[in-house]
Amino acid sequence: MDKFSVFSARLVEKDELFTSGHRACQGCAEALAVRLVMKALGRNTIVAMATGCMEIISSPLPTTAWQVPWIHVAFENSSAVISGCESGMKAMMRKGKLPAKKINFVAMGGDGATADIGMGQLSGAMERGHDMIYVCYDNEAYMNTGIQRSSATPWGASTTTSPAGKISKGQFTQKKDMPKIAIAHNIPYVATACPSFPFDLMEKVEKAAAIEGPAYLHILSVCPTGWRIPSEEAIKYGRLAVNTCVFPLYEYEYGKYNLTYRPHPILPVKEYIQGQGRFRHLTPEDIDSIQERTRTEYEKLLKLSEEG
Amino acid sequence: MAKERKGIEVSLAVAEAVGQADCDLISAYPITPQTHIVEHLSEMVANAHLDAEFVPVESEHSAMSVCCGAAAVGARTFTSTSSQGLALMAEIFFITSAMRLPVVMALANRSLSAPLSIWNDHTDTMMVRDGGWIHVFVENGQEAYDHVFWAFRVAEDPAVRLPVALNIDGFIMTHMIEPVDFEDDELIKRYVPEYRMEKRLDPDNPVSMGCFAMPEIYSETQMVRENALVESYATCIKAWDEWAALTGRQYHPVETYRADDAEYCIVTMGSLGETAMAAVDELREQGELVGVIKIRLWRPFPFDDLFKAVAGKDTLIVLDRAISFGGPGGPVALELRSALCNSPKAPVVVDYVAGLASRDVTVEDFKSIILGGKAKAAGGEIAGFTFYGLRG
Ligand SMILES: Cc1ncc(C[n+]2csc(CCOP(=O)(O)OP(=O)(O)O)c2C)c(N)n1
Numbered sequence: 001m002d003k004f005s006v007f008s009a010r011l012v013e014k015d016e017l018f019t020s021g022h023r024a025c026q027g028c029a030e031a032l033a034v035r036l037v038m039k040a041l042g043r044n045t046i047v048a049m050a051t052g053c054m055e056i057i058s059s060p061l062p063t064t065a066w067q068v069p070w071i072h073v074a075f076e077n078s079s080a081v082i083s084g085c086e087s088g089m090k091a092m093m094r095k096g097k098l099p100a101k102k103i104n105f106v107a108m109g110g111d112g113a114t115a116d117i118g119m120g121q122l123s124g125a126m127e128r129g130h131d132m133i134y135v136c137y138d139n140e141a142y143m144n145t146g147i148q149r150s151s152a153t154p155w156g157a158s159t160t161t162s163p164a165g166k167i168s169k170g171q172f173t174q175k176k177d178m179p180k181i182a183i184a185h186n187i188p189y190v191a192t193a194c195p196s197f198p199f200d201l202m203e204k205v206e207k208a209a210a211i212e213g214p215a216y217l218h219i220l221s222v223c224p225t226g227w228r229i230p231s232e233e234a235i236k237y238g239r240l241a242v243n244t245c246v247f248p249l250y251e252y253e254y255g256k257y258n259l260t261y262r263p264h265p266i267l268p269v270k271e272y273i274q275g276q277g278r279f280r281h282l283t284p285e286d287i288d289s290i291q292e293r294t295r296t297e298y299e300k301l302l303k304l305s306e307e308g
Numbered sequence: 309m310a311k312e313r314k315g316i317e318v319s320l321a322v323a324e325a326v327g328q329a330d331c332d333l334i335s336a337y338p339i340t341p342q343t344h345i346v347e348h349l350s351e352m353v354a355n356a357h358l359d360a361e362f363v364p365v366e367s368e369h370s371a372m373s374v375c376c377g378a379a380a381v382g383a384r385t386f387t388s389t390s391s392q393g394l395a396l397m398a399e400i401f402f403i404t405s406a407m408r409l410p411v412v413m414a415l416a417n418r419s420l421s422a423p424l425s426i427w428n429d430h431t432d433t434m435m436v437r438d439g440g441w442i443h444v445f446v447e448n449g450q451e452a453y454d455h456v457f458w459a460f461r462v463a464e465d466p467a468v469r470l471p472v473a474l475n476i477d478g479f480i481m482t483h484m485i486e487p488v489d490f491e492d493d494e495l496i497k498r499y500v501p502e503y504r505m506e507k508r509l510d511p512d513n514p515v516s517m518g519c520f521a522m523p524e525i526y527s528e529t530q531m532v533r534e535n536a537l538v539e540s541y542a543t544c545i546k547a548w549d550e551w552a553a554l555t556g557r558q559y560h561p562v563e564t565y566r567a568d569d570a571e572y573c574i575v576t577m578g579s580l581g582e583t584a585m586a587a588v589d590e591l592r593e594q595g596e597l598v599g600v601i602k603i604r605l606w607r608p609f610p611f612d613d614l615f616k617a618v619a620g621k622d623t624l625i626v627l628d629r630a631i632s633f634g635g636p637g638g639p640v641a642l643e644l645r646s647a648l649c650n651s652p653k654a655p656v657v658v659d660y661v662a663g664l665a666s667r668d669v670t671v672e673d674f675k676s677i678i679l680g681g682k683a684k685a686a687g688g689e690i691a692g693f694t695f696y697g698l699r700g
């Protein structure tokens with residue numbers, strides 16, 4: 001946060017590497033996250049992207065929103081594809097077939113691509129230690145295919161495959177903790193971010209790019225369409241997710257936890273939950289239980305960051 | 309490596325050839341009977357005998373995905389698998405050819421589960437027949453070694469840019485020790501020179517690969533794909549001719565043995581061709597006018613070569629090593645029937661399925677298949693297929 005302040009927004013890269021004209025819904029914060037990530041990465045970047053909203057909206061043949069080399073192969077394998085790009089170029093540079101040069105190798109996927117179908121491939125890529133950045137854009141469901149639940153959908157959210165009903169509260173499992181899974185791979189850098197905090201986000205991307213070896217970024221990306229909120233409120237809900245500690249902003253660097261933003265005051269989760277159509281059916285007691293869980297999870301994180 | 313004849317396990321000869329071709333990246337996952345190929349490659353990398361990245365992935369799906377990424381940055385890329393591994397990577401197999409990524413794969417052919425079987429037949433490769441790759445079949449160790457270079461040469465040719473599957477019968481070939489004439493590195497370098505992919509992932513010249521297509525453009529993308537595969541035929545031939553000029557070993561899309569004056573022929577693919585030839589020799593002594601037709605190039609399908617080979621024959625007896633369940637026969641017979649159905653005086657096609665999961669097909673078996681097929685043709689029993697040598 002010291003490098004960027006609210007006053008230095010003008011220092012942000014003006015180059016748009018993820019250009020306008022793509023077909024994301026109005027107010028999509030996932031598209032905003034991609035744009036910010038690309039600003040921080042710069043042109044010396046190769047992107048491998050998973051099937052999902054961001055791939056579909058950015059690449060309808062014969063057009064593209066991408067100003068950097070970009071490849072999409074399938075839904076679950078962006079981490080393996082980028083592994084191949086990185087290793088292939090490494091070999092060719094070593095053998096003098098290509099001039100040596102530092103390139104950011106970046107894989108991207110949604111929460112479904114990351115926490116569900118591509119989990120094994122991501123684990124493999126992190127374990128092998130490729131010099132890559134994996135970015136998960138977490139909008140908490142399979143949005144591209146019509147708002148189905150993923151393992152990153154939070155408890156209580158109504159989706160098209162975890163619908164709230166007479167005997168259902170919606171999603172009945174707790175959100176899978178992807179950043180912790182990444183941390184368990186002992187990689188040098190893991191961070192959470194949210195485009196509602198753009199400078200924090202871009203700084204983390206820059207850090208991830210500078211570090212050698214695998215880095216994992218988990219970006220909460222509000223989806224007005226799937227969360228059933230007005231399209232102009234994506235930024236507001238991102239801020240609320242962070243300020244209620246539902247989605248804390250932290251990083252994990254070479255074994256040390258660091259909270260990069262401490263909300264003060266911490267807002268009640270009710271302010272985040274109410275107003276979102278996907279939680280409309282929840283009772284005050286349900287919201288209390290979310291509040292309780294949010295508090296204990298945040299305390300665990302505080303403790304970890306105090307331990308350093 | 310200098311020119312030299314070696315007695316070597318075919319898998320190791322394939323791996324050595326990948327090394328001689330100066331491959332940049334190998335990514336694979338172990339599965340019998342392909343394992344010796346990738347074990348030997350990782351050993352070559354570990355001993356700095358080959359300067360390449362060996363990416364030890366956690367599944368075949370990832371192996372093919374890694375290969376896609378590597379081929380997209382312009383690296384010379386190799387993988388190898390069998391059976392269940394191919395089934396797991398099938399999703400990406402189809403995409404590799406659609407994206408025109410020149411990956412070379414040694415496919416050690418093995419049956420598909422269930423029941424689990426590690427043995428050899430062609431059920432795995434037939435599953436991906438329509439995957440848009442160039443498919444070639446080889447018959448012995450020398451052919452396997454030679455075709456590694458041919459595969460890179462064809463795949464990377466700017467006029468082709470398609471992946472190539474080198475089908476090698478599992479165990480029956482991969483695990484045999486055979487005499488192989490190795491060529492010297494200089495000759496190999498001339499045949500498969502360093503290559504530059506003109507449209508690759510490069511920050512200085514950004515391109516988007518693997519875009520999404522609406523119905524208005526999807527069909528056109530498939531037409532381009534079809535044309536590319538059909539037109540790759542010319543390069544396949546050119547690459548064989550160039551190899552023959554360098555080494556004296558000439559290959560053809562369809563090869564024949566004692567077929568010129570034959571009235572009827574047995575048709576095979578892969579390593580059983582040699583057994584078929586022995587059977588034909590014996591039958592010739594008994595006065596049978598029989599020959600062998602071997603299909604080497606499976607995709608793009610060599611229609612004209614086939615028409616030439618079958619001209620004047622009245623019957624083709626096909627030895628299929630896979631089944632199209634619930635359909636009219638094995639895949640090779642189906643292919644021949646449909647390729648020939650519009651030609652005047654098309655030979656009758658009698659289909660046998662045999663040699664599943666490495667069950668022996670001996671010279672005696674071939675003789676009884678050939679004579680049995682001839683009798684069936686005479687009796688008009690030509691529909692469907694016959695399971696040869698079933699128990700009870
Ligand atoms: C193997 C496979 N299974 C299913 C699909 C269908 N599919 C495409 S995108 C998608 C969901 C994407 O969800 P997520 O990764 O969260 O990205 P989002 O669209 O939400 O950004 C699904 C299920 C597919 N393309 N491939």
Ligand code: SF4
Nearest residue numbers: 024025028053143223
């Ligand atoms: S569905 Fe959601 S994530 Fe997808 S483009 Fe629309 S707003 Fe963005």
Ligand SMILES: [Mg+2]
Nearest residue numbers: 110111139141
């Ligand atoms: Mg999603």
